[in-house]
Amino acid sequence: MTPFLQQLIEDLKEFSSELLTPGLNTSQQVVSGMVTVSNTTALLNAIDFLTALVPLLVAELQTSDSTNKLVMHYTPSPKRAVMSHRPSDYQYDSRKRLLPARWITGIPADELDIRPLRWLLFLLELQQDALEEIQARTNKYIDNSLLTQKGDSSYAQNDRATLLSMRLRLSEAQANLEHARTTLLRLVQQRFVPSATVPYPYPRSPAWTRLRMYAQQLIHPTDYLPGYLQNLLQGTVEIADTPYLYQRWCGVKLLRGFEQIGWISYDDPVGALFLGGEIQLHKKGLHISLWVEPRFVKRRAHPSGFNCKSAVETHPDYMIVTPGANGGVDAFILDPTTTIDVEIRRTKSRYIDMIEAVGMTTLAGIPVVRNPLRAWSAAPLHKSHCELDDVEGRTGTIPMHPLDWYEQPLLEWLRDIDGYALAWGKYAETHVY
16 A cells, blocks of 8 residues: 555544445555554444344354253153252041152153343344444435436446445445344244353354354454454455546645634534535625536536536536625636646636536626636645636646645635625625525
């Protein structure tokens, strides 16, 4: 693993480990001991491990850990029996002797020890509680992303299919847990409640021994996650490709930069950074929108107020929408790239001509198209200042290097947007169009 990739992982993990997950993007394999995967990935693998083990646990308990007990019966025959302690089981004979009329005999009965099963049910319900929390959050992420993934291209269709597959994966985990729980309840067929107490004596069969090895990881996953995953995932874990990790890293830095100049997000921004969507930022009674991977389709309105005019479809990485002139909106685009090639960086300027606002503005009383004001790149340059690609500053590059991070260039770029948004936002408050 390169130092560049390692730094991306560390920074993203500090913000949210969910941002390491491939999501809609391509993936790469890394050594699991070197990275903490997302809570969702860890939980789903834990559920797969536990639910796949349940049939073996049940079978081993039935064959190896049943305990021979005697069910006591009263019998008139003394054969293989003992005398009863109940006075009513005795009677006098003709000689006035008190003799036993009924005896007690024990009939062997196999009874399943449910103490291990109560503990197993406890482990299953722990995973269930964690899944419900992650399911609610992830389904919200997916719903928000589906709103921005409209389009007829193969890319749009693949993204929608991936999102639906993510939802199905969560549903499958839910179904597996429910099936495992039902298996235990049908087996016991009596009042059966979970217990957090490790059973004693503990079953010594192979599956139960394996469960004991991972029990603490299932109960306290965050404390044991790296080693646990290294065993379950055969030493590797799947994360997003480096370019997509860099894109998300730039998104985190964007949010942090906005926070430094007073713009606050009241919602969870992780879902948008992970799967795409809108992050609203607020300051002084105004709001702007940070759109993550908005998909613009030709001549089809997008919730941002913009669409694509010169291609069938396009989707910049980040677009900031602010109040604009004449009560309209304006846009600033930032499209990160891991290359430092100047010609590739300059291609990001294409968004100025490819994207336009749905509503027009006027110039000298004449309706004109409203295009994004800026379309810049972010790249891992070892510089302490931004680069301009034209004299008007409509295009350029913000240096953003994880190993040589200097926040000032980004903050200067954001302060321009800040001043523009506040000026037009306050102007719109005092004017009616």
